[in-house]
Amino acid sequence: MIMGLVTPTSGLVTVLGAxxxxxxxxxxxxxxxxxxxxxxxxxxxxxxxxSVFAQLYxxxxxxxxxxxxxxxxxxTEVLDRPTGKLSSGQKTRVSLAKALLNxxxxxxxxxxxxxxxxxxADWVRARLQQYCAEQGATVLLASHxxxxxxxxxxxxxxxxxxxxxxxxxxxxxxxxxxRETLEDVFLDVARGRGHREAVQ
Amino acid sequence: MSVSDTGMNFSVNRxxxxxxxxxxxxxxSWPRILDLIYWPxxxxxxxxxxxxxxxxxAGFFARAGGVFIGAVLLWDILFRGQLGFSxxxxxxxxxxxxxxxxxxxxxxxxxxAALMIMSIVxxxxxxxxxxxxxxxxxxxxxxxxxxxxxxxxxxxILTSWAIGIFVAGLLLRxxxxxxxxxxxxxxxxxxLTCVYYPVAVLPDWLQYVAWSLPPTYVFEGMRALLIDxxxxxxxxxxxxxxxxxLFAIASVAFLKLLASARQxxxxxxxxxxxxxxx
Numbered sequence: 366m367i368m369g370l371v372t373p374t375s376g377l378v379t380v381l382g383a384x385x386x387x388x389x390x391x392x393x394x395x396x397x398x399x400x401x402x403x404x405x406x407x408x409x410x411x412x413x414x415x416s417v418f419a420q421l422y423x424x425x426x427x428x429x430x431x432x433x434x435x436x437x438x439x440x441t442e443v444l445d446r447p448t449g450k451l452s453s454g455q456k457t458r459v460s461l462a463k464a465l466l467n468x469x470x471x472x473x474x475x476x477x478x479x480x481x482x483x484x485x486a487d488w489v490r491a492r493l494q495q496y497c498a499e500q501g502a503t504v505l506l507a508s509h510x511x512x513x514x515x516x517x518x519x520x521x522x523x524x525x526x527x528x529x530x531x532x533x534x535x536x537x538x539x540x541x542x543x544r545e546t547l548e549d550v551f552l553d554v555a556r557g558r559g560h561r562e563a564v565q
Numbered sequence: 566m567s568v569s570d571t572g573m574n575f576s577v578n579r580x581x582x583x584x585x586x587x588x589x590x591x592x593x594s595w596p597r598i599l600d601l602i603y604w605p606x607x608x609x610x611x612x613x614x615x616x617x618x619x620x621x622x623a624g625f626f627a628r629a630g631g632v633f634i635g636a637v638l639l640w641d642i643l644f645r646g647q648l649g650f651s652x653x654x655x656x657x658x659x660x661x662x663x664x665x666x667x668x669x670x671x672x673x674x675x676x677x678a679a680l681m682i683m684s685i686v687x688x689x690x691x692x693x694x695x696x697x698x699x700x701x702x703x704x705x706x707x708x709x710x711x712x713x714x715x716x717x718x719x720x721x722i723l724t725s726w727a728i729g730i731f732v733a734g735l736l737l738r739x740x741x742x743x744x745x746x747x748x749x750x751x752x753x754x755x756x757l758t759c760v761y762y763p764v765a766v767l768p769d770w771l772q773y774v775a776w777s778l779p780p781t782y783v784f785e786g787m788r789a790l791l792i793d794x795x796x797x798x799x800x801x802x803x804x805x806x807x808x809x810x811l812f813a814i815a816s817v818a819f820l821k822l823l824a825s826a827r828q829x830x831x832x833x834x835x836x837x838x839x840x841x842x843x
Contacts, residue, residue, distance in 0.1 A: 370668065403665055423576075
C-alpha cells in the first residue's frame with residue numbers, strides 16, 4: 366500500500382504528501398525499496414541492471430552514480446558480471462545499490478539481511494545507518510530480526526495477524542514490557558502476553 | 566485506476582530503459598534469438614513444399630501462387646507479434662523483477678509501449694531471415710507486396726498488441742496461473758480468421774464472427790492480392806476500424822484487471838511482498 370501496489374479497503378496512506386496509490390507517480394521517483402524476495406534480471410550484468418533502473422528513476426550522471434555506488438558497496442569488481450552469477454551477499458549489495466540509485470527520501474526495506482552471513486549483515490546495517498545519517502532519509506524496515514530492528518529503528522510497530530499490537534520507541538517498549546531485548550518483547554506479543562501481564 | 570495510469574507525463578526515457586533491458590536479455594542468449602527464427606522457418610518450409618505439391622496437381626492452386634506461404638508469413642506476424650509482447654512481459658515474471666518495476670516510476674502505459682517495441686524487434690529478427698528463405702526456396706517475395714504489406718502488417722500487429730495487452734492484464738491479475746493463455750490464446754484466431762481458406766467456406770453464422778475479427782480482413786485482402794491481383798483498400802480500412810475498437814477494449818480491460826489486482830495485491834508480487842503490505 367505504501368508504494369501503491371495495493372489499494373486500501375479503508376483509510377488513507379500518504380507518503381511525502383501524496384495519497385497512495387492514486388498519486389503514487391508524484392512521489393515514486395523519491396522512494397525506493399529493497400527486498401531479497403524480488404530479484405534483478407539474472408542474465409543482465411550488474412552494470413546493465415543498474416543503468417536500466419537509473420534511467421527509470423531519471424538519475425543524472427548515470428555512469429558516475431553507478432561508479433560511486435559500486436565503490437561504496439564494494440561492487441566495482443563485479444559490475445560486468447551477470448547478476449545471476451553472484452553470491453547472495455553480492456546480490457543483496459546489488460539490490461541495495463539499486464535501492465540507493467536515486468538517493469531516495471523514503472526507503473522501504475523488506476528483511477534486508479535475510480539469508481546473509483553475520484558479517485555481511487552487519488556491513489549492510491552499517492551502510493544503511495550511514496545512508497540515513499548522510500541523507501536524512503526515512504527508512505521503513507519490515508523485519509523479524511529484532512536485533513536489527515533495535516539497531517536501526519527509532520520507532521517500532523509490532524503487528525500480529527495484520528493488526529497493530531504495539532507502537533513505540535525501542536527504549537519505551539523495553540521499559541514497558543520490562544524486557545532486556547526487543548526479541549523478548551516480540552515473543553511476549555507473539556504469545557499473547559500483553560505488556561502489563563509481562564511486567565507483572 | 567488513476568489518471569497517471571492512462572499516460573499523463575509519459576516518459577520516452579523510461580520506455581527506452583525498458584527496451585534496453587529486453588535488448589540486453591535478448592543479445593545475451595543465442596537460444597532466444599534462434600527460437601525467434603526456428604519455428605517460423607519450419608512452418609514456412611512445410612507450407613511452401615505443400616503448396617508446391619498441390620500446385621503441380623491442381624489448376625486453381627497453380628494460379629494462386631504463394632497463397633499458403635503468404636498466409637503462413639502473415640499468420641506469423643499476428644502470432645509472433647502477440648507472443649513477442651507476452652514473452653517480454655513473462656520474462657519479468659520469470660525473473661521476479663515485476664515488483665521492482667511496479668514500484669518504480671515506470672507507468673503502465675510506458676511499460677506497454679516498451680513491450681510493443683520489443684514485439685516488433687523480435688518479429689523482425691524472426692521474419693526477415695524467413696522471408697529471405699521464402700525467396701530462396703520458393704521464389705516468393707513477401708516484400709514485393711509493397712504498400713499492401715505495410716497495410717497488412719499494421720493491422721496484424723495492432724491485433725497482436727491488443728491481445729497481448731489483454732493477456733498482460735490477466736497475468737497481473739492471476740499470476741503465472743494464466744501463463745498458458747499467453748501461448749495459446751492466438752490459436753483461437755487461426756480457424757476463425759480464415760488464414761488458409763476464404764471466409765465463404767465457414768457456415769453462415771460463423772462468418773459473422775469471422776468478420777468481427779480484424780485479421781480476417783487482412784487474410785481476405787492477401788488472397789485478393791495474390792489470386793486476383795487486386796489491393797482491397799476497403800478491407801484494410803474496415804480492419805483498422807475493428808482494430809481501433811479491439812485495442813480500446815483491450816486497454817480498458819487491462820486497466821480494469823490492473824485495478825482489480827491492486828485490490829488484493831498484484832498477483833506476481835503478492836506472495837513475495839507480503840511483509841511490505843502493511
